[in-house]
Amino acid sequence: MLNRRSFLQAATLLGCSAAAHPLMSTMTFAAAPGENRLVVIILRGAMDGMDAIQPYGDPMLRQYRRELSVGPENGALDLDGFYAxxxxxxxxxxxxxAGELAFAHxxxxxxxxxxxxxxxxxxxxxxxxxxxxxxRQQGGWLNRLLGQMPGVVSETAYSVGVEQMKILSGKAPYLSWAPRANLQLTPQAQMLLEHVYHDDPLFRDAARDATEIVAETGDQAMAGGGPGADAKALGQFAATRLNAETRIAAFSIPGWDSHAGQVATLTKAFERLCGSMLSLREGLGxxxxxxxxxxxxxxxRTVRENGSAGTDHGTGGALLMAGGAIxxxxxxxxxxxxxxxxxxxDRDLMPVRDIRAYAGWAMHGLxxxxxxxxxxxILPGLDLGSDPGMLA
Incomplete structure (x- = not known):
């Protein structure tokens, strides 16, 4: 039977990728012995690492990106004379x-x-x-980590969205919870739905109900602090669990697919990321x-910008690291x-290291x-290589 919830779930099929849709944002937790804590944040939609941490010291970057602003002269904050x-x-x-933020390109x-x-x-x-x-039998790598840790106990887990994160799925026990999702549609999207479902009364009425939900909750969303409010709440809630028995947490932040209008897309996405990380830091004390x-x-994403003021799917990306333990x-x-x-x-940043190696060394050290x-x-097939020395 079609209802508002099933309609909202079906609506995720619209757009470039449902995998990058806001309703796919999820959060999970697990408890473990000891005092060290690991938080994994998944940015869904493929963040452009060369925009987030700009290698402006490489002269080729400005040649590839003439429309996208690059470097301190365009407002970026210099980090070490090469990256901004x-x-x-x-x-x-x-x-x-403060020595609490680092990255690997x-x-x-x-x-x-x-x-x-x-x-x-x-x-x-x-x-x-x-x-x-x-x-699904092997599950996610955080779940396999739990399987290698003595004394792990089940802890309430929260999945914020319509799916649970696969990174913590598997044989080790954990729980999940999904709250009511809030779908926001642009006027153009509403017109598209009305056109697509015009001749189908069932879907047409469901679409009308969904847009009414949006109208009812839109003012509340604005009052909540803009696009970073939800992500800030994730960080705050994660901190409350990590201050208790939880030691391993994972959640996702959507909205990083920047094929077109990258400046506007990433402005909102960066606000969400900052909100989640800073609220996490503040809450953890x-x-x-x-x-x-x-x-x-x-x-x-691709080294070259495209003709739509954005970048396309690429290969090599960036890993951000934060926390007092790094x-x-x-x-x-x-x-x-x-x-x-x-x-x-001939199009992407060349990968020089498996991102799993940094996760592996974090698990080893923590x-x-x-x-x-x-x-x-935990990470089968990985050659850890040498210790990058990422932990303090």
Missing amino acids: LHPELAPLMPLWK AVSTPYRDKRSHFDGQDLLEAGTGNDLPFD QNWARTTVLVMTEFG KGGRAFGDWPGLGESDLYA FGIERQKIEQV
Whole structure:
């Protein structure tokens, strides 16, 4: 039977990718012994790492991106003479100065070439290499981490959205909860729905009901503090659980698919990211010192801007790290360069390290997980390589 909830779920099929849709935002938690805390934030839609952390010291960047603003002369905040922080991420600058924010460029999962949001996110959360589709028996890599930690107990888990995150699915027990979702439609989207469902009374009436819900809740959303309000609430709520028994948390922030109008798209997305991270830091208080935050996305975006003031699906991306437990205020890893011979497939930033390696070293340092278990069980097929020294 079609109702408002099923209509809202079906509406996620509209747009470039349902995998990047706001209703897919999720949150999960797990409890574990000890005082160290790990938070994984998934940015759904493939964040443009070269816009977030701009390698303006590479002269080729400005040649590839003539419309997208680059560098301190355009408002970006210089970090080390080579990299600059996007102006909309300025609220995170105090973390950088305090040694609580770092990043690694040119990272990726083993996923290559097909550049599907769904597949890319599946592989990122599965952590198993290049296996498709997602293996629900093996589950996600955070769930397999729990299986290697003695004394792990079940803790209430929360899934904010219509799906639970695959990164914590698997054999280890955890719980989930889905609140009522709030779908916001633009006037253009409402007109499209009315046109598509005009000759189908059932869907037409459901569409009308959905737009009424939006009208009823729109003022409330505006009063809640703009596009960063929901993400800020995620960070605040995560902090309350992490201050209790929870030690491992994961949630997602949607809205990073920037094929067109990248400036406007990322402005809202950066506000959400800043809101979630700063509210998490504030809420954790003294426990922030024992916390590591990994901010990951399914893949990067093309080096060259496209004709729609945006960037397309790419390969190498950026990993953000935050928390009092990291050695921040620095860039990790090597920069591959943006010369034509340096690019992957003549279009993308060349990956120089598996993003899973940073997650693996975080698990090793925070929870004492043996290297063999990380490479063979939690993140099978991974060569951890040398320790990047990301933890304080």
